[in-house]
Amino acid sequence: MDNKLTMEKLVSHCKATGFVYPGSDIYDGLANTWDYGPIGVELKNNIKRAWWKRFVQENENSYGVDAAILMNPGVWEASGHVASFSDPKMDCKTCKTRHRADNLIEAHAKGAVTPDTMTNEEMEAYIAEHHICCPRCGNFNWTPIRQFNLMFETSRGTIGDDQSKIYLRPETAQGEFVNFLNVQRTTRAKVPFGIAQIGKAFRNEITPGNFIFRTIEFEQMEHQQFCKADQSESYYNTYKQKAWQFLLDLGFNQSHLKFKDHDKLAHYAAAACDINYLFPIGWSELNGVHNRTNYDLSRHQEYSGKSMLYTDPITNEKFIPSVVEYSIGCDRLLLATLCEAYEEQQLENDTRIVMHFAPAIAPYKVAVLPLQKNLSEKAKDVYNNLRKHFMCTYDEAGSIGKRYRRQDQIGTPYCITIDFDSLDDDSVTIRDRDSMEQHRIKITDLKNYIAEKLEF
Numbered sequence: 001m002d003n004k005l006t007m008e009k010l011v012s013h014c015k016a017t018g019f020v021y022p023g024s025d026i027y028d029g030l031a032n033t034w035d036y037g038p039i040g041v042e043l044k045n046n047i048k049r050a051w052w053k054r055f056v057q058e059n060e061n062s063y064g065v066d067a068a069i070l071m072n073p074g075v076w077e078a079s080g081h082v083a084s085f086s087d088p089k090m091d092c093k094t095c096k097t098r099h100r101a102d103n104l105i106e107a108h109a110k111g112a113v114t115p116d117t118m119t120n121e122e123m124e125a126y127i128a129e130h131h132i133c134c135p136r137c138g139n140f141n142w143t144p145i146r147q148f149n150l151m152f153e154t155s156r157g158t159i160g161d162d163q164s165k166i167y168l169r170p171e172t173a174q175g176e177f178v179n180f181l182n183v184q185r186t187t188r189a190k191v192p193f194g195i196a197q198i199g200k201a202f203r204n205e206i207t208p209g210n211f212i213f214r215t216i217e218f219e220q221m222e223h224q225q226f227c228k229a230d231q232s233e234s235y236y237n238t239y240k241q242k243a244w245q246f247l248l249d250l251g252f253n254q255s256h257l258k259f260k261d262h263d264k265l266a267h268y269a270a271a272a273c274d275i276n277y278l279f280p281i282g283w284s285e286l287n288g289v290h291n292r293t294n295y296d297l298s299r300h301q302e303y304s305g306k307s308m309l310y311t312d313p314i315t316n317e318k319f320i321p322s323v324v325e326y327s328i329g330c331d332r333l334l335l336a337t338l339c340e341a342y343e344e345q346q347l348e349n350d351t352r353i354v355m356h357f358a359p360a361i362a363p364y365k366v367a368v369l370p371l372q373k374n375l376s377e378k379a380k381d382v383y384n385n386l387r388k389h390f391m392c393t394y395d396e397a398g399s400i401g402k403r404y405r406r407q408d409q410i411g412t413p414y415c416i417t418i419d420f421d422s423l424d425d426d427s428v429t430i431r432d433r434d435s436m437e438q439h440r441i442k443i444t445d446l447k448n449y450i451a452e453k454l455e456f
């Protein structure tokens with residue numbers, strides 16, 4: 001990552017190139033919502049595909065689900081979200097803005113204290129003692145801290161009373177827990193096995209912005225490993241390593257990643273840690289791995305009245321499985337991927353912005369560029385053949401140098417140039433985005449050559 005990369009620079013690069021636009025842009029936006037553009041949606045889909053391949057397709061005894069976003073409200077009673085999925089918020093009485101007390105302390109103390117372990121009273125005392133003022137207007141004029149539930153509510157049917165209140169799910173995990181019995185029965189899977197899901201989640205977050213780091217609507221990629229209690233510690237370590245390796249395979253530099261154990265464990269959890277990434281805003285959570293004991297299935301047994309007991313087919317032992325959860329936000333991973341890929345490179349006679357994505361997740365794999373417009377027939381043939389196999393783009397506007405730069409800044413790993421020799425020798429020049437090296441290759445060899453480079 002370029003040291004000088006700031007969030008502002010990244011936001012403007014993303015908007016200019018079509019990765020990410022502000023949500024509802026022509027209506028002056030809606031805070032903390034963003035839309036993915038033509039390049040962004042490709043990147044996001046490729047990240048999801050890579051994750052699914054690693055954690056479902058190649059992961060022993062793991063199965064996917066795609067559960068409904070709207071669930072029976074009983075699910076959220078059982079999970080504890082109705083009672084306690086909240087943030088400590090304070091209002092500035094002068095400028096009428098709302099803030100998270102823990103974020104105010106974190107920003108003030110720069111990591112010297114851990115607000116997660118403080119009570120509301122302790123946070124209020126800290127804010128008073130250090131005279132932490134409103135970051136918006138600079139006044140010290142706070143309401144007391146109140147807990148605000150983060151779940152978005154909506155209502156079924158036409159009557160907005162409590163009977164018809166339902167929630168947009170704040171995490172995908174519960175869709176995996178409530179389908180434990182269904183998946184086990186239909187796949188005849190034996191514990192230990194895993195259930196994975198990729199899908200939208202919604203949280204009514206008050207955030208300081210920070211682009212797609214924390215949004216009110218986002219996608220999660222979650223994998224729950226169901227196992228015996230005495231296997232959970234080993235799976236916890238396994239998923240820590242799998243989560244880490246996945247990031248390395250996407251091209252992350254190890255020095256930009258670190259494990260962080262949770263300072264405060266949920267009462268049911270046996271262990272929990274995050275992988276933090278060095279974002280332009282500093283070290284922040286990228287994903288979590290949690291040993292959740294058998295709390296989730298026990299709670300669903302209690303609230304739904306359905307037995308979650310699993311019978312081991314060999315030993316006949318009956319038990320409620322424990323869960324090791326690995327959870328990563330797709331949008332947050334995409335943000336980290338953008339940060340990691342971005343480089344402003346000084347060349348001998350030029351500068352370029354280049355996005356060094358792993359080829360497997362790059363939005364376009366190939367750009368086809370005729371050296372001159374009168375070579376476009378041959379170039380279109382090559383393009384039309386390759387686009388049957390890979391996401392490709394075609395560009396014949398401007399000098400070849402400018403066209404290379406356009407592809408560099410959206411991270412296209414291979415540019416193919418059709419020149420006059422191509423008409424005679426059925427070969428093209430292929431240029432590597434990172435090294436900028438070029439070599440000739442037969443048109444008939446292109447498909448295999450590129451496919452090999454895209455393996456993940």
Ligand code: GAP
Nearest residue numbers: 171173213214215218286287288327328329332
């Ligand atoms: N099921 C466990 C769970 O939801 P979490 O730590 O609240 O745990 C998991 O969320 C991951 O989801 C985080 O590590 C982060 O990558 C992503 N995430 C959470 N809240 C987010 C938000 N408001 N915007 C974007 N990503 C978010």
